[in-house]
Structures are given as C-alpha cells and as structure tokens.
Amino acid sequence: MLLSMSIELHHLRGFLALADEKHFTRAAKRMGVSQPTLSRNIRRLEELLGRRLLERTTRHVTLTSAGESLYDRLNVLLPQLEAALRPETDEDTFRVGFAWGFPTGWPQEVIARFEEETGVPVRVHRHDAKLAGVDRGEADLAILRGRLTSPDMEIVTLLHERRVAAVSTRSELAERHEIGWRDIADHRLVLNEVSGTTNLGDWPPERQPGVAVVCANFDEWLEAVASNKGMGVVPEFVGRQHIHPFVSFLAIPDAPTVPLNLVWPAHGGHPLIPRFVAMAQAAVAGEQR
Template sequence: MSIELHHLRGFLALAEEKHFTRAAQRMGVSQPTLSRNIRRLEELVGRRLLERSTRQVDLTPAGGTLYDQLSVLLPRLEAALHPGPDEEAFRVGFAWGFPTGWPQEVIATFEAETGVPVKVHRRDATLAGVDQGDTDVAILRGRIQVPQGMESTTLLHERRIVAVSTRSELAEREEICWRDIAEHSLVLNEVSGTTDLTQWPEERRPNVSAICHNFDEWLEAVAANKGVGVVPEFVGRQHIHSFVSFLTVPDGPPVPLNLVYLKRGGHPLTRRFVAMAKAATAQQEERSSGPDGHGA
C-alpha cells in the first residue's frame, strides 16, 4: 500500500494542533480514524514521527523534518489539484448577440453537474477567440469556415429580419422579400456578421454602402440611414434602438447557430458542454415546432 493524501493531511493537522481531538475535528474524522492513519503513515515511512503522552503530542526529529517539507509541498499540491475559479472556469465566447433561453439553462445545469464555473466572454473576432485559446467554445452565427484542428456543430437555425432606419421609406412596411433587398444599399458587418453578398444571385446583388467591424457600429450605421442591414430575428427582440425598425423576410435564408471548439487538446469538459447544448436546442426547436409554435 502507498502513502495517500489523507495520511499526509492528518499528519500536518496533528503536527500543528498537537492534540488528537482537535486535529480530528479539523480533519472531519473520528479520533480513532486519525490515530490509525498516523500509525499507518509511520509504518509506510519506517520512522516514528510523533512522541505521544497523555497530555500532548510532540514531533520526533524525523517528524519535524517531514513537517518542514510537507508544510511547503502539500499546499502546492492541493493548489495544483484544485485550481482557483479563474483557472478552472469553462469559457464560452461569442462575437455579438448572446442567445437567450437555452444557453442560460445549459450553463446552470453544467455548473451544477460539474462544479466548474462558466464565464462568458465577448470577442469581436470571427471565431470569438476560440482559435486563439481565449475561449473554450464559441457560439457563432452564419456559415463558419473552421481552421484545421477545430470542429463546428450546428445547433439550430434562426430566421432573418431586415433592420431599417425609422427615417427610411421602408420603415412603414412590415415585410420585404429577399430578392427585393437587392434594390437597397446594404450595411455589412464584415467581422462577425451573418450576411454577405454571395447570398444573392450574382446578377442581382445589393450595393454596399457601409462596412462595419462590429455589431454596435453596424446598428448605428443603420440608424443613421446609411443603408439596410440583415440580421437574425432575435436581434429585433434583444437590441431595441429608437431609430431602427425591423421587417420580416418570409423567404430569407435561415442563419445557422453553431458551436466551434478544438477537436483535441481543449478543455476536458468541452464535449460535455456541446452535448448539453445540442440536447437543449433540440428541445427548444421541438417546442417551437409544436401545435402552438411556428418552427425555427
């Protein structure tokens, strides 16, 4: 049999308390259990570590040497085995528009089942930092070209809507056809957006009036009536701007919502998070496609 951590922890507690009862209480074990562990430790190291009397416990020279070493080494070992919250957190990245509903449910269940905290990070980058090691998994919309060594899983699809300035002639309308968008100037978010010109036929594509590098710039450009913008439907519910209206696009191509992560070498709980996300979004789509739903 080998020396185990509970032997060493018990010895340190006893060396510092110098009293079996107090040391046992500190360890959360019974006094007989602590006594057996100390005897077993002495057998395994082949030395007497303690001088026992009816009133107190003292360290032998061998026990003092062992204590001096363990008092430094054991805390370092404990820290390595149980890293702090910032080191062990599972990091979820997104470029813009963090979804509502299923992510919050998944995060709560993930934390409860694994004991690992989840931190959400916004990164204004195409892959939301997952390719740079800044996040463990990224929630991304649109058609994703993942680099070698990474994997993408599509969770669901979202409808598209068109954002227009309240000063635009389109603001009085409720919907617009996909092909008719080409008749208007387009505002593009080229970093984290979900729309590009290739989604229209080559002979009928909109002119680009403004190119932006993040969602906030895009929204303000639309509000300033520099052009129209195309985004997933949830934006109309989450990002309310007093100078922006939204039109439905009944025939618009849906937007895939993806999880992107490393195939190998990533966080050991990545696959578990992905599996939980897939289950949660499948349930969400099933509910939305039910008798009272409208599908995705």
C-alpha cells in the same frame, strides 16, 4: 531533451499544419506566418532530428515514413502538451465566447446545469472576431452564427434562425412589414465584415445589393443602420429585442436561414467541452419539441 535539441513548439505546430494541409501556402496561412518562414522551420526541424520528414515536389507535399511516424505521435502528444501548458487561472473556469447577440433561453439553462453538475464556473465574454477568440485560446468554446469552416475547429450546428431586415425609422421602408430577399438588391447594405452573418455571396451574382457602409462590429453596424446609411440583415432574434429606438425591422419570408453553431478546437481543447455540447444539444432539442 527537446530543449537540448533546440526544437520549439512552433516547429512542431508547423509540421502538423503542413502534414494536414499537404501544401506550404495553406499551412503557412493556417499558422499565420509567411511561406519562407514555415519552410525554414520545417528544414530546421529535419536538421535537428537528422531525418527527412517530407517529400517535396512543385505541387505536392507528402510525408516520408519518418514523417508519418512523427505525425501520428505528435497528433496525440502536442495537444496534451498544450493543454498542460494552459495557464492555471483557466483550469477551474469554462470560457464561452461570442461575437455579438448572445442567445437567450437555452444557453442560460445549459450554463446553470453545467455549473451545478461539474462544479466548474462558466465565464461568458464577447470577442469582436470571426471565431470569438476560440482560435486564439481566449475561449474554450464559442457560440457563433453563420456558415463557418475551419480545419482547426470542430463545428456543430444547433439550429437555424430566420432573418429580418433592419432599417432606420427615417427610411421609406420603415412603414412596411416585410420585404423579399431578392428585392433587397434594390437597396444598399450596411455590412459587419468581422462578425456579421450576411455577405454579398448570399445573393445570386446577377442580383446583389450595393454596399453603403462596412463595419467592424455589431455596435458600429447598429448605429449605421439607425443613421439611415443603409439597410442591414440580421437573425430574427435581434428584432425581438428592441435594441434601438431608431431601428425598425421587416420580415423577410423567403430569406435563407442562419445557422447557430458551437465551435471549439479540434485538438487540445478543454476536457469538459463534450459535456457542454451534449447539454446544449439536449436543451435546444427540448425547446424545439
């Protein structure tokens, strides 16, 4: 019936996004389309259904009774449909994404136990993106650092990691053992703007460091620091891995910590996500005892 009515999935996804956001601009941004495109798709959906779904004003969008009814049904049915349309090659694999610096210890324990208890193999792969591919359907769940917000994602923080400063062995700071958080403002930073965990907003507006280099991934960031382009700030575990012969690390005793999170789709996700999350929470709790 949907095909004969020419209703397509992007019409339905756009309607759900608009119903959630109550705002055309925010919904269009969430869908990755322009506002006029979203408006046309919503009008087309209303035409095909022969019902008004929204009440529009200059500032607000509200659902009509027909819109409320459709929203309630689609909120259940659309994730199920998207799950049914997932390629068969992924049905027997649980995909865990990460942006950089995959943790050691508890993840390996969890993956081994998960595979043993469910019989489903886990594939871990890196994506140089803010959400490590979980928002594009390229991962079922992601392990990510930083303070994250996304209306389409469930986010659970497992633990908090301390930070360290990374400097070139040629830097005048390389002989030091530590540096204060506010003192970093006296130096220039190398920032990974795609998947990094540090940004200028971590410092007070009146005491922010300058930016020497902006990078798109961890490897570029590391080489910029090693080349003495500027200082970097990363979670403490990076400093324990001896990742580059020309990079030294300094403690930052008063630095704000970095959350380590599990992130997965709020709707239509892999059915084994809750199992993996519960195992991860139990494993991390066991390490912290």
